Amino acid sequence: MSLKKIIAAIAFLLVLFLLNALQTLTYYVTRMWGDINFYDLPTHITTYLNTLGSLGCTLIAWKLLSRWKIRRFKFVYAFLLTIPLFAIFTSIFHIAVRAYYGGNTTFALLQTNFIFSISFSHLYVSGFTIAYLFFTETNALKEKLAHSKIELESMHLQMLTKNIEPHFLFNNLSILSSLIRKDPSQVEDFIEDLADVYRYFLLHNTTDSVALKDELSFLQKYLALTTKRFGSAYQIKLEIDDQDGYIVPFALQICLENAIKHNQSSDTLPLQIEIRREKNLIVITNPIRPVEMISNTGLGLSNVAKRYQLLFDKVLDYQAIDNKFVVKIPVITSR
Numbered sequence: 001m002s003l004k005k006i007i008a009a010i011a012f013l014l015v016l017f018l019l020n021a022l023q024t025l026t027y028y029v030t031r032m033w034g035d036i037n038f039y040d041l042p043t044h045i046t047t048y049l050n051t052l053g054s055l056g057c058t059l060i061a062w063k064l065l066s067r068w069k070i071r072r073f074k075f076v077y078a079f080l081l082t083i084p085l086f087a088i089f090t091s092i093f094h095i096a097v098r099a100y101y102g103g104n105t106t107f108a109l110l111q112t113n114f115i116f117s118i119s120f121s122h123l124y125v126s127g128f129t130i131a132y133l134f135f136t137e138t139n140a141l142k143e144k145l146a147h148s149k150i151e152l153e154s155m156h157l158q159m160l161t162k163n164i165e166p167h168f169l170f171n172n173l174s175i176l177s178s179l180i181r182k183d184p185s186q187v188e189d190f191i192e193d194l195a196d197v198y199r200y201f202l203l204h205n206t207t208d209s210v211a212l213k214d215e216l217s218f219l220q221k222y223l224a225l226t227t228k229r230f231g232s233a234y235q236i237k238l239e240i241d242d243q244d245g246y247i248v249p250f251a252l253q254i255c256l257e258n259a260i261k262h263n264q265s266s267d268t269l270p271l272q273i274e275i276r277r278e279k280n281l282i283v284i285t286n287p288i289r290p291v292e293m294i295s296n297t298g299l300g301l302s303n304v305a306k307r308y309q310l311l312f313d314k315v316l317d318y319q320a321i322d323n324k325f326v327v328k329i330p331v332i333t334s335r
Helices: 003-033 041-067 074-100 107-163 166-182 184-204 212-230 251-262 299-312
Strands: 234-239 271-278 281-287 317-321 324-330
Touching (some): 041 074, 074 107, 107 299, 166 184, 166 212, 184 212, 234 251, 251 271, 251 299
Antiparallel strands (some): 271 281, 281 324
């Protein structure tokens, strides 16, 4: 038997001993100070309300830990938190009952009541309740993870399909054909950029996050293709000195594509797109100059937002502010 198993066995036996000692103390306190009558209805009502109080304290403790997003050893922390909560409840309840019957309350009586109540009902009510809540939450988490895995796989396929659209390839091949006729000196650089873009697509279409510096390097290649395609109709101002952290793949490219797709622009009136970093956010801003769209599925930004929510519990915010469209992409500081 390993040392770890021996320690676990000793700890279990120690807990049993402490529970037995507490029960023995309860019997002793009841014999010395108690006058419980099984046929007394108010006694049953009082103990039942006390039990409900134990249940309520347990539910409150569990919800507090859920709000604080405590996952590891949650059932242990929950039980420990119920003890002071139940101590407050049972003391107030005891004082109220004593006052109703015209009796006084002392600190010794409060101690005795707490020891009796925690052994008589709280250990069992709270223990069984926490076990049920832990079992229910674990099953719900398993179902959520399974659903998330299926949804992520579906979004990976959507991302790959979106990024390697036939029209994107067709447009860039048309540009390549035009360069061959008009400016053959740029052909080699264009082919290299196009190959790097598709290589990045194929390499990262199933990954959850990439280094921000790699995404920015990819974006530069994509911008080079965009410039050759649209000329000076779109002017991108990229100001990101701090390249530490991680980002969902293609997030920047999709935001740039979204701005180009939904806004009017020309060489005489170029669309200014700003990309900058504000602490742990990449902020992308462009003026709103809407164009008439035949159809708009909205899969791009919503897809990235869902991936951030599912993978990192982060919110990707995008909205119109003062006639500008602003996207705020979270930067993941660790993974």
